[in-house]
Amino acid sequence: MVWAAAAPMRARTIKNFILGCAWDKVKTSEVEILAAVFTAYPDIQAKFPAFAGKDLASVKGSAAFALHATRIVSFISEVISLSGNSATAPAIETLATELASNHKNRGVTQAQFNEFRTALTNYVSSNASWGDNVAAAWNQAFDNVYAIIFARL
Numbered sequence: 499m500v501w502a503a504a505a506p507m508r509a510r511t512i513k514n515f516i517l518g519c520a521w522d523k524v525k526t527s528e529v530e531i532l533a534a535v536f537t538a539y540p541d542i543q544a545k546f547p548a549f550a551g552k553d554l555a556s557v558k559g560s561a562a563f564a565l566h567a568t569r570i571v572s573f574i575s576e577v578i579s580l581s582g583n584s585a586t587a588p589a590i591e592t593l594a595t596e597l598a599s600n601h602k603n604r605g606v607t608q609a610q611f612n613e614f615r616t617a618l619t620n621y622v623s624s625n626a627s628w629g630d631n632v633a634a635a636w637n638q639a640f641d642n643v644y645a646i647i648f649a650r651l
């Protein structure tokens with residue numbers, strides 16, 4: 499009985515560990531990550547008042563770009579740190595709900611969130627060690643957080 503109760507928790511923790519290892523490899527490449535997202539999907543760049551209509555090369559080195567890139571990457575780091583533990587699920591829900599509400603007000607669509615996911619997944623899978631286990635943990639985390647966001651967007 500004890501084992502049956504403990505096993506699922508252990509499985510979640512290993513998944514979270516795998517996810518954290520992949521994320522650790524890229525989480526200090528904030529500027530490169532945001533540049534990769536904007537390169538793949540210029541419609542996302544166009545939603546940012548500070549970057550809309552500008553050549554990516556001309557804004558990529560700016561303080562505003564580094565600050566925004568760091569905000570996005572920190573959000574993901576926070577969610578990954580909180581994941582894998584049912585006790586912190588309400589905290590993830592709070593973060594995702596706030597993000598959805600801020601972005602709904604900016605007219606960001608589900609399609610754009612999906613574009614962001616595609617670009618980020620491409621970036622991480624080519625810059626961290628990647629395999630079926632990592633992909634499964636990554637997709638599960640995104641599915642969970644996006645379900646909360648999409649219900650409110």
Ligand code: HEM
Binds near residue numbers: 546547600610611
């Ligand atoms: C996919 C399309 C997205 C668009 C078009 C978008 C657009 C924006 C814009 C225009 C801002 C305000 C920037 C400013 O201060 O002028 C912002 C802020 C922010 N975004 Fe996004 N965003 C997107 C996705 C995401 C995602 C997926 C995340 C997290 C993983 C994220 C995290 C944040 C954070 C943490 C902030 C700063 C806090 C806030 O003002 O809400 N964004 N976003």
